[in-house]
Amino acid sequence: MPGPHTDDSRAGGSPSRPSSETNLLRVRRNKLQNLRDRGIDPYPHACDRTHTSAEAVSLFESEEAAHGEGRRTAPVSVAGRLVRRSGMGKATFLDLQDGHGKIQALLRKNNLPDSYDALSDVDLGDWLGASGPLFRTRAGEVTVEASEWTVLAKSLRSLPEKWHGLTDVEARYRQRYLDLIANDDARRVAVMRSRLVSALRRFMDARGFMEVETPVLVPVAAGGTARPFETHHNALNRGLYLRIATELYLKRLIVGGMEKVYEIGRIFRNEGVDITHNPEFTMMESYEAFADYNDVMRMVEEMVSTLASQILGSQSVQFEDSAIDFTPPWPRIELRDAILQRSGIDFLECPDVESLKAAMQAAGFLVGRQMSWGGLLDKLVSDVVEPDLVQPTFLIDYPVEMSPLAKKKRAPRSEAHAIPAFAGTQPPPALVERFEGFIAGMEICNSFTELNDPIDQRARLERQEALHAQFQDEYMDRLDEDFIRAIEYGMPPTGGLGIGIDRLMMLFSGHRSIREVVLFPHMRSR
RNA sequence: GGGCCGGUAGCUCAGACUGGUCAGAGCAUCGGACUUUUAAUCCGAGUGUCCUGGGUUCGAAUCCCAGCCGGCCCA
Numbered sequence: 001m002p003g004p005h006t007d008d009s010r011a012g013g014s015p016s017r018p019s020s021e022t023n024l025l026r027v028r029r030n031k032l033q034n035l036r037d038r039g040i041d042p043y044p045h046a047c048d049r050t051h052t053s054a055e056a057v058s059l060f061e062s063e064e065a066a067h068g069e070g071r072r073t074a075p076v077s078v079a080g081r082l083v084r085r086s087g088m089g090k091a092t093f094l095d096l097q098d099g100h101g102k103i104q105a106l107l108r109k110n111n112l113p114d115s116y117d118a119l120s121d122v123d124l125g126d127w128l129g130a131s132g133p134l135f136r137t138r139a140g141e142v143t144v145e146a147s148e149w150t151v152l153a154k155s156l157r158s159l160p161e162k163w164h165g166l167t168d169v170e171a172r173y174r175q176r177y178l179d180l181i182a183n184d185d186a187r188r189v190a191v192m193r194s195r196l197v198s199a200l201r202r203f204m205d206a207r208g209f210m211e212v213e214t215p216v217l218v219p220v221a222a223g224g225t226a227r228p229f230e231t232h233h234n235a236l237n238r239g240l241y242l243r244i245a246t247e248l249y250l251k252r253l254i255v256g257g258m259e260k261v262y263e264i265g266r267i268f269r270n271e272g273v274d275i276t277h278n279p280e281f282t283m284m285e286s287y288e289a290f291a292d293y294n295d296v297m298r299m300v301e302e303m304v305s306t307l308a309s310q311i312l313g314s315q316s317v318q319f320e321d322s323a324i325d326f327t328p329p330w331p332r333i334e335l336r337d338a339i340l341q342r343s344g345i346d347f348l349e350c351p352d353v354e355s356l357k358a359a360m361q362a363a364g365f366l367v368g369r370q371m372s373w374g375g376l377l378d379k380l381v382s383d384v385v386e387p388d389l390v391q392p393t394f395l396i397d398y399p400v401e402m403s404p405l406a407k408k409k410r411a412p413r414s415e416a417h418a419i420p421a422f423a424g425t426q427p428p429p430a431l432v433e434r435f436e437g438f439i440a441g442m443e444i445c446n447s448f449t450e451l452n453d454p455i456d457q458r459a460r461l462e463r464q465e466a467l468h469a470q471f472q473d474e475y476m477d478r479l480d481e482d483f484i485r486a487i488e489y490g491m492p493p494t495g496g497l498g499i500g501i502d503r504l505m506m507l508f509s510g511h512r513s514i515r516e517v518v519l520f521p522h523m524r525s526r
Numbered sequence: 527g528g529g530c531c532g533g534u535a536g537c538u539c540a541g542a543c544u545g546g547u548c549a550g551a552g553c554a555u556c557g558g559a560c561u562u563u564u565a566a567u568c569c570g571a572g573u574g575u576c577c578u579g580g581g582u583u584c585g586a587a588u589c590c591c592a593g594c595c596g597g598c599c600c601a
Contacts, residue, residue, distance in 0.1 A: 019536095021573095023573065086562095086563040087566090088562080088567090090561045091563085110561075123554095123555090137562050139563065139564060141563090158537075159536085159537080160537045160538085161537040161538050161553050162537090162565065163565050165537085165538085168533090168596085169596065169597060170597085178537095275597095524595065524596085
């Protein structure tokens with residue numbers, strides 16, 4: 001760790017002083033040896049813990065409730081990292097932090113005649129065990145009165161400061177373990193994420209979905225619009241990509257007759273890193289045979305509100321200045337209307353790049369030269385619509401141009417389902433049955449009535465390949481021949497969904513930055 | 527890619543505008559006192575690649591230039 005501090009034989013130079021860090025490390029190594037000299041193993045193999053901190057406290061409180069105050073329980077054994085020490089000569093209070101909270105231990109020389117002195121070789125950060133009865137101190141804290149204590153693991157480095165914790169953002173991300181030790185919020189978010197994923201699984205399983213795993217290493221990075229990471233398989237001597245979506249493999253399973261499938265999977269996109277984008281992130285995709293996007297909208301409403309109830313204990317969450325209410329149903333707004341209301345631009349009247357660009361420029365947008373029609377519309381949505389959608393909202397019916405995997409919008413029907421209400425009127429040919437869900441100005445999910453016409457699908461993807469050739473700055477969906485072949489065997493009508501787990505976590509935890517909800521976010525090497 | 531802000535002891539931060547007793551504080555650490563503390567208290571001690579590399583200057587943590595890392599905003 002210390003660089004090559006070669007002694008430059010400078011005449012009369014004072015010997016180079018070790019850094020403060022080196023001194024701290026040396027002191028702790030000395031204590032480590034002292035423990036060994038006392039016959040204490042500083043790294044024992046196991047620990048006979050009987051109670052977590054939380055269990056110990058509730059045990060004491062229930063006994064106190066049953067038998068009155070001032071009693072001691074039968075002995076318990078607790079374990080944790082030493083995070084506070086308050087020593088008074090012949091008595092010492094220790095706070096031990098475990099995965100469930102903290103428990104205080106009182107070590108008194110009277111009770112520990114042989115081992116008390118070894119406390120001088122114990123530091124903040126060490127893992128310790130303590131055994132003895134529980135009692136309540138004068139200050140009211142449930143405490144283990146130790147009749148025995150053990151070192152479980154000696155720590156050689158000093159912890160962040162107890163009062164301010166670790167606030168340096170860079171250090172918090174690069175050394176997440178310190179963040180977890182020092183900051184309650186880091187622990188809260190980590191636990192919340194685990195619970196969220198678990199609750200999501202339960203939700204999907206309860207609806208009869210089957211969890212599956214599909215390839216991460218793929219020959220074609222298809223199913224989405226993103227630049228992929230490239231890698232190489234040595235034994236096969238061929239290039240491979242890391243997946244940018246799970247969509248096309250999950251649809252293959254629908255072709256195979258698996259009616260309801262989902263995958264909670266890591267997705268990789270070789271694009272910029274910013275407050276809402278990490279190169280790897282987690283998405284749940286689900287596909288349900290015989291469903292359409294209306295069914296999926298109902299599922300998403302129910303899913304998010306159920307997750308909120310289970311994770312937050314509420315149908316609402318405070319996100320920055322907004323109280324967000326997840327209670328279904330969420331409004332469905334046609335994308336066309338959403339844009340029209342906010343910008344005065346009707347994209348149905350701007351069928352080509354030139355007219356849309358002209359309309360946007362007239363409305364004051366700065367548009368780049370090399371932008372496709374879909375790229376322009378995407379900018380319009382993210383600039384004027386998305387930030388405005390704070391309460392849960394579905395935008396529906398997207399242009400086919402930017403949705404090559406979605407089925408065209410069906411013709412409207414009459415109330416009686418008998419005679420077409422708009423006889424002679426074709427549905428807008430440019431629209432597909434697609435929705436995106438927005439909450440707190442963030443895109444949370446994306447869904448289609450899936451395109452299952454293999455001939456149309458091939459034509460759409462070939463169109464994307466052509467657009468990619470024309471607008472080289474933009475990544476388009478790639479044509480995956482093996483996928484086309486699969487749906488040529490027949491894919492039933494299907495409703496599909498992709499929902500961002502990281503975005504949901506940001507929403508539920510109240511964080512604007514994806515780096516706060518990913519345990520080990522991508523960082524530049526230093 | 528552009529703009530703004532930041533990087534000083536293990537941690538949290540002063541010091542920078544106005545270059546020179548500016549290498550500082552608190553916590554942690556070290557020595558001592560203390561058998562119910564809660565950011566324990568009391569007495570005493572020191573800690574350092576001031577992000578890196580250049581430059582200006584008699585003199586740079588401080589001013590200038592370039593770079594690295596991070597945060598926020600914009601593209």
